[in-house]
Amino acid sequence: MTQASIKQSWKEKLAAGQALATAGHRLSAEEAFERLDFPTRRDETWRNTSVKPILETAFGTAQLPRLDAEAVRALRILPEAHLLVFANGVFQPELSQVHPQQGLGLMSLAQAKQSLPELFAQHFESTGLAAGDVFAAMNTAFSQDGVFLHVAKGVALERPIELLNLTVASDQPVLAQTRSLMVLEAGASARVVEGFYHLGGASSLTNPATELLVAANARLDYHRLQDIGSQNFQVNTLAARQGRDSHLACHTLTLTGQVVKNSSRVDVAGQNCHTALNGLYLTQGADHVDNHTHLRHLAPNCQSKQLFKGICADNSSASFMGMVFVDPIAQKTDAYQSNRNIVLSDTAKVHSKPQLEIYADDVKCSHGSTTGRLDPNAQFYLQARGIDKAQARVLLLQSFAAEVIGLVELEEFHHHAMDRVERHLARS
Amino acid sequence: MITIKNLKAKIGDKEILKGLNLEVKAGEVHAIMGPNGSGKSTLASVLAGREDYEVTEGEVEFLGKDLLEMEADERSREGLFLAFQYPVEIPGVSMTNFMKAAVKAHREHKGLPELTAKEFLALMKEKKQLVNMDTQLSQRSVNEGFSGGEKKKNEVYQMAMLEPKLAILDETDSGLDIDALRVVADGVNKLKTKDNATIVITHYQRLLDYIVPDFVHVLHNGRIVKSGGKELALELEEKGYDWLLN
């Protein structure tokens, strides 16, 4: 199939209902979608990830799935949290539950567009997410629903928010996307956990996009767990903007996926901000995980920390590409970026490219990248104390992973992540 | 306890142990001395089960079993302990988790129930006192950033935790200050019973003032070239090795 016919077919699958985007955004995003080519390995940010298997998949028309409430409950990490469930991009109100709190606006984005039109118009696509990226443009042009979170000025959310982003295919592969918009007004705080899972049937491609707007002195902890299964694809775009004195932490744990591409851009637009982008990916089989971060320091006196770690087994592969940009105005920036990988086989592959682009002179920036085998001396040392080889391996890998998970402050997610990682490693 | 017969081992193409014989009985302390590069650590590593070395000939019987048939971890659970000359730093693995896993493996092997958290902490506390180890060290990652002396203490602490039948101490004295040397040696002595045995590898007579050996062996070029009582160590201290090797 030609690119144009793939796009036409995808558009038919995605654009059947009411689009979220207002006419202006929709038009320009659709124009970008038509105009931009699907990325190839010649594109800097897709150098290590092939979209070919995605383009070769013949997606069917998504059926509205019947979801088993019990199966959905089993996926929950935070039983006390607010819950919004989406399946194949469609909001599932009967499975969702919001506990009212003064100052909390939490609903589907389609509903927010109706009931909170000013907020919607003010913030939707305000990060300019669609520009220059065919997948983000597709999301902006055709998305029909997703999450809307608004936390009013000075409000600290008591309960965390749990989002379940599910796909269920019939006998044909399914294509779905959600659009999320999270707005924290000045001094607000929230913790969000989003889980991505594929519940069965043929394969899926999900193309979620998320905008995070963190105003002055606000704090957002956003956690993603991607466990979509090894026959499925996800292209996940995130764009965030921080106001002064704000905190943003994004933790991404990727457990499975034939191709998972995470592109995250953060604009640190105010002074004294803290930004943490952390990722842990465990790849096996023929899985491929690609994390691309683009962190732009656009104001002075900010601190950013990025730690991405991977454990890659079998024929799997992973890529990390990180760009820290420091604007001339962003003096006293303290930026740290690190990518470390362990490969467990001769055939697992890792590409790592942390990068700095610095235009201010009074900054502290460092980056590093290592990829290696499990340390045989450490393994022998543990064995010499009676711990069998397999367990020694798990212990070492767990502690390698624990450094990233240890950065998660939300206790339930921390425990869940550690537990999932332990079970995952014990199996591999 | 252990009987080593005509042991030959190589790494790559290089033969390092060239037909070594040694017998250690329960209740005994043996010292192995010898020049740098003579193969002392290699012997210790081969006995502990390091896979880099290939045993080309000989046999080792440990408590009635064929030691060379066992994996390193089985050897440990059967009661063999090596205090490393160069303990390994393992970032991210806490001392506590490390010891928990090790003690659990040993107890499972003996058919004993797992210790409760409280029992385990009490055990750690007791054994730390034995070597006067800083409590804080056990909260850190295994050997990470430990000073040379702290690493050596940590080896003996682990030995105390696991109460081996046969302990091989590879230059555990090097890097210890005078007080620490006494404390560590006292610890080793306290762990001594008539049912276990110790092999101390050292360059210095000083340690042997504290841990008094029943036998002293000189290892040279992959073989034991001389054995004697504890006086042999004094003689070596005085005369060096030359007189023996020519």
Ligand SMILES: Nc1ncnc2c1ncn2[C@@H]1O[C@H](COP(=O)(O)OP(=O)(O)OP(=O)(O)O)[C@@H](O)[C@H]1O
């Ligand atoms: N991995 C290796 N590759 C090549 N040669 C090795 C290796 N390990 C040890 N050797 C060699 O084997 C010989 C014996 O080394 P070993 O460490 O056993 O000596 P040692 O008696 O313990 O010495 P020291 O008193 O210095 O600790 C040395 O010549 C050493 O260089």
Ligand SMILES: [Mg+2]
């Ligand atoms: Mg040595």
